[in-house]
Amino acid sequence: MTSPTHTTPVHNTPSDMTALRDAVATGTTTAESICAGMLAVTAERNTEINAFHEVFAEHALEAARRVDSDARAGRPLPPLAGMPIAIKDNVATTLGRTTCSSRMLENYRSPFDATAVERLAHAGAVVMGKTNMDEFAMGSSGEHCKWGPVRNPWDSTRVPGGSSAGSAAAVAGGMCAAAIGSDTGGSIRQPASFCGIVGLKPTYGRISRWGLVAFGSSLDQIGPMTRSVRDAALMLDVMSGIDERDSTTADRPPTELAKTVERPIEGLRVGIPRQYMSDANDTEVSAAVHAAADAYRALGATIVSVELPLTDVGISTYYVIAPAEASSNLARYDGIRYGHRAQLQPGEDLFTLYARSRSEGFGPEVQRRIMLGTYMLSSGYYDAYYKRALQVRRRIKQEFDQAFTACDVLLGPTAPTPAFGFGANSDPLAMYLCDVYTVNTNIAGICGVSIPAGFAERNGKHLPIGVQLQANAFEEDRLLRAARMLERALATTTGAHVARM
Amino acid sequence: MPDNPHSKTAALTTAQVAHVAKLARLEVAPGRxxxxxxxxxxxxxxxxxxxxxxxxxxxxMAHPFESHNRLAADIPVEGLSIEAVLMNAPAVEGRFLAVPKVLAEGD
Incomplete structure (x- = not known):
């Protein structure tokens, strides 16, 4: 370790959010000092890391002081009282702008808060700022951002992963207590893996998408990005539950996982899909999965081998469904009601206004996916691409259902590699292939979590490696309890990471 | 409807890309x-x-859970105010969104 600033993520405090929350509630510390500490780290590191696009320092400190005043007065504190939380910039907030890291929305101010943000605020959380992302959540590296690339706090010559790049980097960099991201094909879990934090993609329909800027409507989910599994449980408890404003939310009560997450599962059956242990994985990645399996065995769990033969086909399925849905969702950006509008020359018509506004407003990757989706939905190609992908989607779901008859959770890598360097996947298809282990979770609508499980050493730097657990739809209780068992066994709490440095 | 999308893929032409760009309302520079x-x-x-x-x-399978549409109770709710709707508009005239002329003379 040569430079502590580059290699000591979470150097502000080794505590997770639950511990910080308890410390505020018992008067051991104040919300204001926690918030001020994280703002100081942000001021010091954000210029380099570029996690935040906007930071609401005054707002955050004021909100923290209100919590402290409630605590002093002995009033009961809500579950996230005073916790500074970072919000991915595709989630609508009335504070600041909601830009999706795109020129298209560079000045967009939301007239409402997303349901998830509303629920976090209701639980006492402090909206600390908006985080940078791959434009419109299309990317796996954090490089395609109008506001400049985001850097990995563990090694600033490498990407933090994406698309929830800034949220992952802010949590890993000690700039906030926790964050929310969105996950359409791995956008929470892959950056969580690259940055050494916990990232949960809940079951489709668990958390309202009201206020989440739509990308792939049948795939998108908001989820927590945290320092520990119990923090993820706590945030899911706060954000989940039916919402009248999103008809796709599941008609189920909010989860209560913070109560059960510490309870190990007796007789847990962990399935390792044979297709996940590919030779294409980096050695350390496969080793981390084996070490996790050993840890489970030592805890009395049974390890079984399962088959998911369509694993590789997931990328193809995803890159039909997601662009098709995106091309439709992004049709709303027309330069008329909101968003970027091009300047026309005299005599130019409305068509030119639409097309020029869109091409000036969207970056190349977004335009690529819109064209891909438009092509696949166009006359003569719909059945060959879109309908076929939806049929494969059902087969993928059936494979998961079959696998879950033999096991409770699936274990495997989150990504085939640790964080890669800037520009390493400049070919779009190569970038897409990085998502091989995460896209099928969204395609089937089930839940998955990435937790830190080791390191790979590259050029003298320690790069985090995550392993992914998946469970069937609405099995987050099982998923997070199994994740907590592993987290405890591997001692990969954030404190242990710092200790290891 | 092509029987085999491979052949179409292999034959993807610049003309097709230009056509798709037009369908998608994108102005792609000829050089790109x-x-x-x-x-x-x-x-x-x-x-x-x-x-x-x-x-x-x-x-x-178009959707993970193939859930049926859930109908909200038939009770009026407050929508966004005109001010809120117009606050992000790139061009406004009074209470209206301003757009370039849509119809040509004589249409």
Missing amino acids: IEEYRTQLAAVLGHIAQLDAVDLAGVEP
Whole structure:
């Protein structure tokens, strides 16, 4: 370790959010000092890391002081009282702008808060700022951002992963207590893996998408990005539950996982899909999965081998469904009601206004996916691409259902590699292939979590490696309890990471 | 409807890319069409692996849970105010969104 600033993520405090929350509630510390500490780290590191696009320092400190005043007065504190939380910039907030890291929305101010943000605020959380992302959540590296690339706090010559790049980097960099991201094909879990934090993609329909800027409507989910599994449980408890404003939310009560997450599962059956242990994985990645399996065995769990033969086909399925849905969702950006509008020359018509506004407003990757989706939905190609992908989607779901008859959770890598360097996947298809282990979770609508499980050493730097657990739809209780068992066994709490440095 | 999308993929032409850009309301500079064609052809070539999956008798699945539409109670609720709707508009005239002339003279 040569430079502590580059290699000591979470150097502000080794505590997770639950511990910080308890410390505020018992008067051991104040919300204001926690918030001020994280703002100081942000001021010091954000210029380099570029996690935040906007930071609401005054707002955050004021909100923290209100919590402290409630605590002093002995009033009961809500579950996230005073916790500074970072919000991915595709989630609508009335504070600041909601830009999706795109020129298209560079000045967009939301007239409402997303349901998830509303629920976090209701639980006492402090909206600390908006985080940078791959434009419109299309990317796996954090490089395609109008506001400049985001850097990995563990090694600033490498990407933090994406698309929830800034949220992952802010949590890993000690700039906030926790964050929310969105996950359409791995956008929470892959950056969580690259940055050494916990990232949960809940079951489709668990958390309202009201206020989440739509990308792939049948795939998108908001989820927590945290320092520990119990923090993820706590945030899911706060954000989940039916919402009248999103008809796709599941008609189920909010989860209560913070109560059960510490309870190990007796007789847990962990399935390792044979297709996940590919030779294409980096050695350390496969080793981390084996070490996790050993840890489970030592805890009395049974390890079984399962088959998911369509694993590789997931990328193809995803890159039909997601662009098709995106091309439709992004049709709303027309330069008329909101968003970027091009300047026309005299005599130019409305068509030119639409097309020029869109091409000036969207970056190349977004335009690529819109064209891909438009092509696949166009006359003569719909059945060959879109309908076929939806049929494969059902087969993928059936494979998961079959696998879950033999096991409770699936274990495997989150990504085939640790964080890669800037520009390493400049070919779009190569970038897409990085998502091989995460896209099928969204395609089937089930839940998955990435937790830190080791390191790979590259050029003298320690790069985090995550392993992914998946469970069937609405099995987050099982998923997070199994994740907590592993987290405890591997001692990969954030404190242990710092200790290891 | 092509029987085999492979052949169409291999044949993806710059004219098709230009047509798709037009359908998608994108103004792609002529100098960039070939670059997009190459990239899109590579992705479509990869996606052709879907053809190898046996899908006999498999129904398409558009949504994870195939849930039925949930109807809200038929009670009026307050929508966004005109001010809130217009606050992000790139051009406004009074209470209206301003757009370039849509109809030509004599239409």
